Amino acid sequence: MPELPEIETIRRDLERVVKGAQVLRVQAEDPLLITPAASRKLKRVAKAQTIDRLDRCGKVLIIGLSGGWSVLQRFGMTGQMYPVQAGETLPPHTRMVWHLVDGRRLVYRDARRFGQTLLVRTADLEKTLREECRLGHDVLEPQLTPIEFAAMLEGHRTPLKCFLLDQRYLAGIGNIYASEILHRARLSPLRSASSLSRKEQCTLLRMIGQVMDEAVAAQGTTISDYVTGEGATGGFQSFLRVYGREGERCRRRGCQGRIQRVVQAQRSTFYCPECQR
Ligand SMILES: [Zn+2]
Structure with missing residues (x-):
């Protein structure tokens, strides 16, 4: 299960390769990982936004979007997140795809599906991490x-x-x-x-x-x-x-x-x- 050093490594890598990228659309429909309501909302709020920040709290990766929304990604037991180049096939167990304007796709894979995706207003981020996620x-x-x-x-x-x-x-x-x-x-x-x-x-x-x-x-x-x-x-x-x-x-x-x-x-x-x- 990815712990802090693993999530921090993913965060640093993604910061280097997708920070500043513009999002075309997000596909996230696995009901075990994201609620249908959050999935609909994510589609709406991520469209045409830029990936502004890659942050982390404990084992949670935080993807900050322009437009005032943040995505909290938990990796569960088997979560992975990395970009796939245009033209390459998506890996098995892909559960979420961030289609980027430059043709790349940022994928979230998760064989056992214990991960979780939450969508919060960036203004409420700190409160959500402390009160809902109960992170110290x-x-x-x-x-x-x-x-x-x-x-x-x-x-x-x-x-x-x-x-x-x-x-x-x-x-x-x-x-x-x-x-x-x-x-x-x-x-x-x-x-x-x-x-x-x-x-x-x-x-x-x-x-x-x-x-x-x-x-x-x-x-x-x-x-x-x-x-x-x-x-x-x-x-x-x-x-x-x-x-x-x-x-x-x-x-x-x-x-x-x-x-x-x-x-x-x-x-x-x-x-x-x-x-x-
Ligand atoms: Zn000993």
Whole structure:
């Protein structure tokens, strides 16, 4: 599932290749991804408008149109978005097509269709992200201070891994990076969020920034479906220390542990019981 580094990579690629492009029309009729009312409205408001901005909040891509409307695109498990040149055939599982005046088509593909497209007035964007999408502090935004982070963790008895996945607090971390962050911070995913010492809180905050920055630099992680906004695979999968490595040796120097998999909130967590306490 694309997480923040993957969506940020797509955003940067699209910013380079479709920002400023004029939209001829948009085709989006899959009722699992967009309501029929929003689909009709999108057709109307996108016509002849320019793609002005490519933004992101957490794992949501925001396509800002001239004319005061913004499209919020969630990628679900298998979403992909990239331009297809004029004359090329559309890839399978194409669910939405932005026909551009220059002949290219910006496609949204989604094999499993867990994505979602919302249309909002740009003036209401901030409110929608906070109140409807319930997104908290974007993890790439200017980093939280240790004091703000401590306040966020306070009183949460929920396990650390689940806390990191809760988009109402930090927006952008998903299942793969949550495991990676906790391994680097040497913290057990089973610990309660409120049990961290000041020092552990600082380490965790630092590792969140570090893992996200490295993953963005590597253009994200491709385990199965994710591709960049240019249709290429990411590179961070070669740097994963725990994710998907059940039974294998811990990669921390000097640690003799083996990676374990546990299930937390119906999602797999990978960690080393030796060095993560
Ligand atoms: Zn270890």
